[in-house]
Amino acid sequence: MTERTTGSRTGLSSRTRGTRTQSRTQTQSRTHTQVAATRRGRAVRTGLVLRAAAAAVGTGTSRAWEAVGSVVTSAGWFAAAWAAFGMVAGVVWGWSELLVGGVVALALVVIAAFFLIGREPRDVAFAVDRDAVVAGQPAEGSVTVSNSRARLAWASRLDLPIGPSLSEVHVPALRHGQAFTATVALPTHRRGIIDVGPATTAREDPLRLVRREFRWSDVHTLYVHPRTVAVPSTAQGFIRDLEGAATRVLSSEDISFHAVRDYTPGDARRHVHWKSTAKTGSLMVRQFEETRRSTMVLMLDLDAGSYGSEAEFEMAVSAIGSLGVRAIRDGRDVEVYVSGAVPHFARATVRSLERLRTVSPRALLDDLSGVETSTEVMDLDTLTRVVAEKADDASIAFMVTGAAAALEHVQTAAFAFPSDVSVAAVLCDPVDEPSVAALGRVQVVTIALLEDLRSLMARGASR
Amino acid sequence: MSRRRAPLAEIALASACAAILTLLAAVTLAGAYGADNLAVPALVATTSAVLLAALSARLGWGWGVSVLVAVAGYLVGALLLATPGAASSPEDLARAAVDVVTGPVVGWKGVVTLPAPLGTYEGVMVPAYALLYAGAWAAVSFALRAPARWWIGPLVSAATLVVAIVVGPSRHAGAIAAAGVTVPREAVVGVAAFATLLAWFVARAALDRSRLTGAEGTRARAPRRLRATAAASAVAMIAMALGITVLASSVLPAPARTVARTQVEATVAIANAETPLSTYRAFMRDAAFDAPLFTVEGAEGVTRVRLAVLPYFDGDRFTQLDASGAAGTVFRRLPASLGSGDDAVQATVTVQGLAEPWVPLVGELDEVAFGGDRASTLVDSFYYVQGGGSGIVAGGLEEGDVVEIAATLDEAGGLEGLQGRITAAPEELPASLVTWVEAQGLGQDGASLLELIDRLRSRGYVSHDVVEAESGTYAWQTALGGHDFASSQAGHSIARLELLFSQLNERADEVGDQADADLLVAAVGDDEQFAAASALLARYLGFDARVVVGARLAETDPHGWTPPVCDDGECAGRHMSAWIEVATASGWVAVDTSPQTELGLLPEVATVREPELGTDLRDEEAAVIDPPSSQRSRSGESVEDVVEEEAAAAVLSHAWRIVLISGVGLLALVLPLMVLIAWKAARRARRRGRRADDAIRAGWQQYLDDAADAGLPPAGPRTYSEVSQAYGSPHGAAIAALATKVDFSHLEVGAEERETMWRLVREDRRHWLSARSWGARIRMRLSLRSLLRDVRRDAPQIHARTDAGRSTWKTDRTAATRSRVETRSRSRRTRRKGGSRD
Secondary structure, eight states, X not given: OEEEEEEEEOOEEEEXXXXXXXXXXXXXXXXXXXXOOSHHHHHHHHHHHHHHHHHHHHHHHHXXXXXXXXXXXXXXXXXXXXXXXXXXXXXXXXXXXXXXXXXXHHHHHHHHHHTTOSOOOEEEEEEESOSEEETXXXXXXXXXXXXXXXXXXXXXXXXXXXXXXXXXEEXXXXXXXXXXXXXXXXXXXXXXXXXXXXXXXXXXXXXXXXXXXXXXXXXXXXXXEOOOOOOOOTTTTTOOOSSSGGGOOEESSOSEEEEXXXXXXXXXXXXXXXXXXXXXXXXXXXXXXXXXXXXXXXXXXXXXXXXXXXXXHHHHHHHHHHHHHHHHXXXXXXXXXXXXXXXGGGTTTOOOEEEEXXXXXXXXXXXXXXXXXXXXXXXXXXXXXXXXXXXXXXEXXXXXXXXXXXXXXXXXXXXXXXXXXXXXXXXXXXXXXXXXXXXXXXXXXXXXXTTHHHHHHHHHHHO | OOOOOOOHHHHHHHHHHHHHHHHHHHHHHHHHHOHHHHHHHHHHHHHHHHHHHHHHHHTTOOHHHHHHHHHHHHHHHIIIIISTTTTSOHHHHHHHHHHHHHHHXXXXXXXXXXXXXXXXXXXTHHHHHHHHHHHHHHHHHHHHHOGGGTTHHHHHHHHHXXXXXXXXXXXXXXXXXXXXXXXXXXXXXXXXXXXXXXHHHHHHHHHHHHHHHTTTSOOOOOXXXXXXXXXXXXXXXXXXXXXXXHHHHTTSOOOOXXXXXXXXXXXXXXXXXXXXXXXXXXXXXXXXXXXXXXXXXXXXXXXXXXXXXXXXXXXSOEESSOTTSOSOOOOEEOOSOOOOSOOOEEEEEEESSOOSXXXXXXXXXXXXXXXXXXXXXHHHHEEEOTTTOOEEETTOOOTTOEEEXXXXXXXXXXXXXXXXOOOSOSSOOOHHHHHHHHHHTOOSBHHHHHHXXXXXXXXXXXXXXXXXXXXXXXXXXXXXXXXXXXXXXXXXXXXXXXXHHHHHHHHHHHHOTTSOHHHHOOXXXXXXXXXXXXXXXXHHHTOOEEEEEEEESSOOOSSOOSOOOOBTTEEEGGGEEEEEEEEETTEEEEEEOOOOSSSOOOXXXXXXXXXXXXXXXXXXXXXXXXXXXXXXXXXXXXXXXXXXXXXXXXXXXXXXXXXXXXXXXXXXHHHHHHHHHHHHHHHHHHHHTSOHHHHHHHHHHHHHHHHHHTXXXXXXXXXXXXXXXXXXXXXXXXXXXXXXXXXXXXXXXXXXXXXXXXXXXXXXXXXXXXXXXHHHHHHHHTOOHHHHTTTOTTSOOOOOOOOXXXXXXXXXXXXXXXHHHHHHHHHHHHHHHHHTTO
């Protein structure tokens, strides 16, 4: 009898729709394998050993393949393929063109492989001075390269991915203990979320057949916020009916007491006010006031067809940011919605919207940094309708859209809200005259510059 | 999403690299076509293809448009350049156009089978033009139009080069000498191709990177010194790789070049060449009889020189290649050395009068070298079948060629004691051969075979001609010492051998098997027939045998019946002979088969009577004799006419079959449609033929059906007049009035109203038809909507634009229905409007 003990880890993995999460409980369990010492047992043991060997070979092969795949560039793959094909064709069929080309290719690949050997002699540190900036304000990252090894580190190049583009930093030769710092200006002229990093150095051959990369820092996310202006507080300005009479609806069941009235058939018996009943001699019941919380709803149209230019959309994002930040600062309940992506073919059946975070002005601005127009999103009508169903306690709604949006759509969109909700539309039109106009029950605020929003909101307050 | 337009730098890169690679492919092809002939077409093909591909990529055309433009460019270019003389006459132009269209598919056969240089023969340039054009166009197009898979472009270019190599020349192209260094042209092409491809990959990666770095203005040019260092190290790396290649080139193997042409060349040469066995008599002509063919020097211990080894018999002649192609006889280029033997035999063959592809060889070949002026050509065109087979030189030997042979002696033991494997006759054999062998009553072992061959030889009589010499005797008769002439036909087909053995059988029948030897001499022929007959005898007994044509360097036949031995290695026509080789375990054993030369041919035997009417064979006076009238066809036409008629009938019936099958297929497609139209017509006739009031009601139904066929939505719950108003046909109101009159009044209607009704319905139908386009008319006639009209209750319904005042007289219920319908429609309309906003 032989006994084999192996350690193994048990993994628990769970799968949820759409995303995959994996949790792993790492319990060191011990498995005892006993194999009977018969002939069959020997065969089985050989099989087990072979299987383990095959698994090891398989793992090793895939790991080696991954390692090769991570360092060979497309030119390198081509050279290797040409070497293999050319030498086979040259030897088998005597095609000396391919044979000679194949030998050159093989020689190049072999020479290139030598450039991979060795460790990275430099240490690289990378930092960005801030997490978030307003569009247009400068931001920069600093790269510090130091040589802590005894040998000289030759001049080299350091790649720094900034969003979709790539920045190159040329590092001079460094002696032992020397350090080199370079600052990199980050492109903050446009609103957006920029992933900066990781700083990468590479060992590569001069023809770039192979390239071994060393990543030095994590990805640093820089939020470039939309520009905002300070608008007057809406509580004292444009809106006059927030907690006022318009929302005071009487109810027979609530917590806020309103009055006592005569009993009418159908009233709940537990609401009978017995003291008043005793005083008056007839059945009296309690009447309550509906305590409704008022919510401000901001909606941003993401349909690319609503905007004539990119500047319009930027103004719209800035406008909604300004309104949202003001409302959050005022301690108002505010909900900000943008339309979600819906493919063309699914328009009739799918509705999708996205609610931005409003826990703090920073969260809202972070989220607003990432919104972009698209042709495949829900239009303003549908967005409004869905928002009206979702946020039924809204008392004021702002729709922000561009100059290309038709006014009748804005008007139609406003119909989605109940009549006790005041609806305002902010049209961003750089070429139009700033104005406030009433279109049915919608207050249409047209702004040509972001700063117009401040004055027009103040004017709205005076009315 | 707008289509991507390639940046200029990418276009320039792809165009330059694809053009260079295509021209390198053209350089390779030039060896097969001739450089002068290919230069202009190749340049134009490359340039036009690259320009068209780059232009269409830059202008952002779709794949479809750019393929069309490219095909047009190909047609024009190929007509002008790849088919010379196309413009000389309309017929030539038409043939050239067919060549241009079909050439890229079917032209390859000509490219690899015609002898190089191909030149501009017929449409043979078309495949090359198409290859270069398509290769360049596809390479540039893929490189520019598929950003994610741009590498397909370089691969297409590489594939073009490989195809050019495959269909290209089979010989090495010679060397380029520059600055005192000689480099083979293939090496230059290969290095240039690889360098271009690598440069394409490297430069494209650099372009992609520079697009990333240049995107956000973050570009920082590298310091000059850094760039210089990078460039210098790249150059050093390339120089090092080239150095390694030069060093390695001395140890690289240099096998014979194998391309499509090499396989085809030998096969074609052999297929076209007459075997020396078929032309054996040419050696015995007076003119060739003493003319020296070749001289063999050295060759110690070798008794025979083989010229051709013919293992396969197709019923007509012995050949080197299996006619069915089943047996894998492969002519191979001979590598430097087969290297298996002991090189015991060294021989030098000098060719004198031999002008055939067949090369005289001795023994089992180990190594062959060539001398003379044409040595380098011979090296590349020499092919050999291993196992003591034939060697051939594609293109034929010429006087002065020298073949130096190192070979192993392949003399094997005897046949005695071997047992043949009798199976069913392996191939078609002459019936008289079987009869003769059965009559001999011998066994089936090797000794019996030798005895059979011996009997065959001793009963044979040599003759190399059909007719007697006009004056005196032939040279071969003189050489045999005044040999009497007997007529013998050439060839060794089954029919000829049948004759040979029938002569033997008849004589044996007449004189008996045990008669004197000189009485039994009957079979007239020469080495050709006797070798073929012996080979078939051996096969009948179950031995594998092949026929060998060659000459003897030493006497091998104990009887001394064979043609004489070469004089000191110099072989002339009279020395040529044929014998067979029989396969044994130890190799091929040669057996002489020449007929005896000692006994005379007795023209008559005692029992044979002179034919009463002697017939001389006079070929030149031979005339076609009509068969007797009883065997003629009934109409008296000649047999040839009947055959032609049958052939014509076969063609006709073939055509009929095609017509019939396609007709049935067409009918199967059309029949349902015709049935549908006929059924609709029948429905109209049926409805119309009813009693007057029913016919008018049916007329209203027909009106609704026509409207449904015309694609109008169903009427829904509405009055007749509302419906007709909604349909808006010219006679709608009148039709509705008639229908209302029948349904809701007690007025009588007669035949006149019926005719009116149906006339109006017909005219409205014509109105709908005439308002439609050609296709829509057919769709309306074939529409199935009227059949489904009653089924589709929930289909969208039409809405009449009624006057507001009209609803005043309606009942509440009707009004409610209407309003509900209208609400629904409005909501639908708004939804549709909302959905169509983008």
